[in-house]
Amino acid sequence: MDDIIEMNRIVKIFPPALIALDDVSVTFRRGEIHAIVGENGAGKSTLMKILYGMHPADSGEIIHNGKKVKFLDPGESILAGIGMVHQEILLVSQYTVWENVILGIEPVKFFDRLDEKKARRQVKAKIDEFNFNLDPDARVEDISIAARQKVEILKLLFRNVSILIMDEPTSVLTPQEIPELFDELKRLRDNGDTILFISHHLEEVLELSDRITVLRKGKKVGTIEAGEANKTMLAQMMVGREVIFESIRKFQPAGDVVFEINGVNYTDPDKKQRLTDINLQVRAGEIVGIAGVEGNGQLELVQVIMGLVEPTSGSVRALGEDITRAPILEKRKKIAFVSQDRANMGACIPARITENVIMTHHRLNKRFTKWGGRVLDSRQAGLFTNEVRDKFDVQMSSGEAVFKSLSGGNQQKVILGRELLLEAPFILLDQPTRGLDVGSIEYVHQQIMDMRTQQRGMLLISADLEELFRLCDRLVVMHRGKIVAELITEQTNVTEVGYLMLEGAAYEA
Amino acid sequence: MRRKILVNVIGVLLAFLLGALVMLFQGYNPLETYFRLFQYSLSPGKITYTLSNSVPLVLTGLSASVAFASGAINLGQPGQLLIGALFATVGGLYLNLPQVLMIPTLLILAMVGGALWSGIAAVLKYWFNMSEFITTLMLNMIADYFTYWAITYPFFEKNANHPQTPLINQSGWIPEWGNFNTNILVMILAFVVIWFIVNRATAGYEWRISGQNSLFSRLGGVNISKNYLAVMLLTGALAGLAGGMVVMAGPHRFIKDIGANYAWDGVMIAMVANTDIVLTLVYGIFFGILQTGAVGMELITAVPKELIQVLQAVIVLIVVSGRVYFESLFASFEARRRMRERVA
Numbered sequence: 001m002d003d004i005i006e007m008n009r010i011v012k013i014f015p016p017a018l019i020a021l022d023d024v025s026v027t028f029r030r031g032e033i034h035a036i037v038g039e040n041g042a043g044k045s046t047l048m049k050i051l052y053g054m055h056p057a058d059s060g061e062i063i064h065n066g067k068k069v070k071f072l073d074p075g076e077s078i079l080a081g082i083g084m085v086h087q088e089i090l091l092v093s094q095y096t097v098w099e100n101v102i103l104g105i106e107p108v109k110f111f112d113r114l115d116e117k118k119a120r121r122q123v124k125a126k127i128d129e130f131n132f133n134l135d136p137d138a139r140v141e142d143i144s145i146a147a148r149q150k151v152e153i154l155k156l157l158f159r160n161v162s163i164l165i166m167d168e169p170t171s172v173l174t175p176q177e178i179p180e181l182f183d184e185l186k187r188l189r190d191n192g193d194t195i196l197f198i199s200h201h202l203e204e205v206l207e208l209s210d211r212i213t214v215l216r217k218g219k220k221v222g223t224i225e226a227g228e229a230n231k232t233m234l235a236q237m238m239v240g241r242e243v244i245f246e247s248i249r250k251f252q253p254a255g256d257v258v259f260e261i262n263g264v265n266y267t268d269p270d271k272k273q274r275l276t277d278i279n280l281q282v283r284a285g286e287i288v289g290i291a292g293v294e295g296n297g298q299l300e301l302v303q304v305i306m307g308l309v310e311p312t313s314g315s316v317r318a319l320g321e322d323i324t325r326a327p328i329l330e331k332r333k334k335i336a337f338v339s340q341d342r343a344n345m346g347a348c349i350p351a352r353i354t355e356n357v358i359m360t361h362h363r364l365n366k367r368f369t370k371w372g373g374r375v376l377d378s379r380q381a382g383l384f385t386n387e388v389r390d391k392f393d394v395q396m397s398s399g400e401a402v403f404k405s406l407s408g409g410n411q412q413k414v415i416l417g418r419e420l421l422l423e424a425p426f427i428l429l430d431q432p433t434r435g436l437d438v439g440s441i442e443y444v445h446q447q448i449m450d451m452r453t454q455q456r457g458m459l460l461i462s463a464d465l466e467e468l469f470r471l472c473d474r475l476v477v478m479h480r481g482k483i484v485a486e487l488i489t490e491q492t493n494v495t496e497v498g499y500l501m502l503e504g505a506a507y508e509a
Numbered sequence: 510m511r512r513k514i515l516v517n518v519i520g521v522l523l524a525f526l527l528g529a530l531v532m533l534f535q536g537y538n539p540l541e542t543y544f545r546l547f548q549y550s551l552s553p554g555k556i557t558y559t560l561s562n563s564v565p566l567v568l569t570g571l572s573a574s575v576a577f578a579s580g581a582i583n584l585g586q587p588g589q590l591l592i593g594a595l596f597a598t599v600g601g602l603y604l605n606l607p608q609v610l611m612i613p614t615l616l617i618l619a620m621v622g623g624a625l626w627s628g629i630a631a632v633l634k635y636w637f638n639m640s641e642f643i644t645t646l647m648l649n650m651i652a653d654y655f656t657y658w659a660i661t662y663p664f665f666e667k668n669a670n671h672p673q674t675p676l677i678n679q680s681g682w683i684p685e686w687g688n689f690n691t692n693i694l695v696m697i698l699a700f701v702v703i704w705f706i707v708n709r710a711t712a713g714y715e716w717r718i719s720g721q722n723s724l725f726s727r728l729g730g731v732n733i734s735k736n737y738l739a740v741m742l743l744t745g746a747l748a749g750l751a752g753g754m755v756v757m758a759g760p761h762r763f764i765k766d767i768g769a770n771y772a773w774d775g776v777m778i779a780m781v782a783n784t785d786i787v788l789t790l791v792y793g794i795f796f797g798i799l800q801t802g803a804v805g806m807e808l809i810t811a812v813p814k815e816l817i818q819v820l821q822a823v824i825v826l827i828v829v830s831g832r833v834y835f836e837s838l839f840a841s842f843e844a845r846r847r848m849r850e851r852v853a
Contacts, residue, residue, distance in 0.1 A: 013844045013847055014844070019847070058844075306728055308727070308728070327730075327732070328727060328728065328729075328730050329730035329731075329732070331730075332729070332730040337728065339728075344722065344724050344725065345724055345725060345728055346725070347722075347725060348718050348721050348722040348725050348726070349721075349722070350721050351717070351718055351721055351722075355714065355717075355718060359718065359725070359726070359729035360729045360730050362711060362714065363729075363730050363731075364730070369711055373711060374710055374711055374712070375709055375710050375711060376709060376710070376711055376714055378709075
């Protein structure tokens with residue numbers, strides 16, 4: 001196998017001082033699936049975006065087919081046969097599959113009119129050539145996320161791309177959809193195409209790739225043959241220390257009910273029924289997991305619990321008290337809330353760290369105010385910020401710095417610190433580790449387990465089955481706004497839950 | 510902090526440079542013009558007059574800064590100013606209290622008038638979910654014609670040949686100590702109070718955070734609608750206060766067009782100050798210096814004083830656009846420095 005791309009001594013600095021890539025050299029071979037793995041902020045995406053021409057490198061060179069190249073924008077790299085599929089899918093949803101594929105390079109007949117027949121025929125031929133299971137005439141808005149991703153890949157193949165960069169392609173797929181994608185990628189490889197695959201899911205990487213390059217904090221740790229690698233070894237290379245994967249739960253009897261939802265229905269302003277007869281109980285010292293594919297009512301459930309919307313019927317109770325329609329501040333005396341959406345729900349990004357840390361506390365704890373609650377005590381706010389920094393191991397220069405300046409993991413630690421120190425008996429965790437790297441995930445999990453030991457009741461919403469099985473005592477599965485199953489973690493398995501998430505009914509073998 | 514000052518100073522200097530080019534093009538001597546401008550407004554005999562002139566600019570600027578920082582798009586300062594002025598005038602015509610009571614009473618009346626006018630917009634939002642962006646602008650028109658009617662009919666001064674009210678009772682005139690008009694003290698007091706509320710009070714903290722991310726504040730237990738109402742009333746009161754002061758420190762009566770362009774200048778000041786309270790004071794006084802100096806400039810150099818409005822607008826444009834540009838410029842300098850350090 002010969003080398004198709006050589007990236008030599010690439011350095012990239014994001015102003016003012018973030019060294020994203022520090023002297024990284026890597027070689028990709030023709031006809032291989034090459035995974036780029038690393039924690040968040042390790043520089044995986046940046047490296048690929050430099051190759052794709054989205055970012056200029058500050059120094060270093062790229063050699064493509066033996067020639068030194070420099071792509072100034074993605075258009076140039078596509079002409080050279082290098083294409084990238086991004087995490088977010090960028091298609092015109094009202095257009096059909098073939099219309100999306102030809103967009104920008106439409107075949108035309110006289111007077112620049114679109115030659116629809118020819119275009120459709122060409123797209124159909126490509127679909128058949130690669131054996132993609134796609135209907136060229138389907139509208140993009142009607143097809144699944146997995147199919148849309150295929151359209152993205154098809155778009156690049158249609159432009160004769162032979163080096164395909166995939167940025168975390170599995171993050172938008174359900175567990176059942178992943179094998180099909182992998183089959184397609186393998187087929188492309190066997191065809192002689194090169195796949196560069198960004199991921200931080202280690203199992204996937206081991207299953208799919210031929211070679212693996214590990215990055216850590218902008219530096220290359222090494223490139224290894226997938227056959228010689230295993231999960232523990234990769235995790236160690238990524239994080240720089242050992243990571244434990246087994247369940248970290250110890251048996252602990254659950255206490256009294258701290259939180260319950262009774263018969264909640266919710267119909268949104270568009271008259272769509274989003275939640276149907278939700279019943280849930282969470283006991284002290286217990287973690288209940290909500291498994292489900294995103295968009296099956298989890299967001300609405302969070303909104304109902306937090307009081308952003310009122311349920312059409314039913315009630316939400318904390319410590320036996322009906323708080324369905326209580327003001328949010330009242331709810332916050334009993335509920336701590338860690339959101340998946342740090343930028344909108346979890347924090348005020350442009351504000352200072354201290355200002356983010358004291359939110360809610362400033363109303364619930366007299367310590368933070370003077371003059372009968374009218375004036376903030378900035379000294380106490382500063383002390384509390386340091387307390388959060390020390391207890392939750394936050395890397396930050398000062399509480400006066402803006403929240404934006406923190407890395408994703410540290411942002412989540414600050415939010416977690418603020419919420420867990422509220423001392424509420426019930427904690428709502430909405431994908432608390434979304435977008436975090438392995439090291440931070442492990443840390444967040446440890447904090448959640450500590451809360452369990454302290455007899456807090458927790459509801460954990462997650463799309464990550466590994467996380468749910470690792471942490472939860474019980475699991476409920478949500479499908480189309482309904483709870484379709486209630487399971488004890490020890491008495492079920494990933495396959496069963498995965499099936500329920502997708503089909504909404506029990507697996508019948 | 511130093512960078513913030515630098516960005517503002519560079520922006521102002523660039524604007525002056527552009528103004529100089531315009532003057533050169535028109536055949537005036539820019540250096541002399543600028544010299545006369547500042548000589549007129551900053552000479553020892555004039556400086557208190559200049560400060561006194563900047564009072565309505567600072568107050569309406571504070572009103573806009575507090576509103577924008579809190580996410581309330583109150584653009585109704587012109588209307589609130591007029592209603593405040595009318596309230597103070599009517600109070601001054603019919604009340605006759607000793608000075609120590611009269612002045613605070615009229616100031617409070619002016620604030621109530623302004624708050625009432627912004628309160629209408631707040632209530633319309635609360636009940637009908639109408640955007641204050643639209644309603645405050647519409648209420649400006651209503652205030653304009655309503656006050657015009659009020660000084661043409663019910664409060665018209667007999668025998669006057671254009672719409673104006675009679676003089677208010679003398680106990681309601683803001684006292685002047687020689688050259689020093691004490692409306693400056695009222696401005697300083699208002700500035701201190703607003704600075705404290707915004708930067709130290711619990712309410713100000715909630716307003717600022719809600720202005721930047723209202724969903725986050727709501728989830729944090731902040732009562733968004735109560736705060737919104739408070740911000741609208743406070744900023745209306747500030748604009749109303751500006752109106753009251755214009756009457757009580759100036760012509761001592763409500764004359765047609767008394768609001769001049771103060772309130773729109775205030776909105777501009779809030780934008781150029783990026784809603785920072787201290788910068789609002791600085792720019793308010795600076796615009797006051799320019800506007801006062803413009804008169805002297807026109808007298809001595811024949812450069813029309815309208816040029817100053819152009820200059821103000823250019824300052825706003827350059828500082829606002831420069832803020833983003835200079836930030837990224839400084840950031841890339843820093844990146845280049847790191848790069849060199851790494852190579853070395």
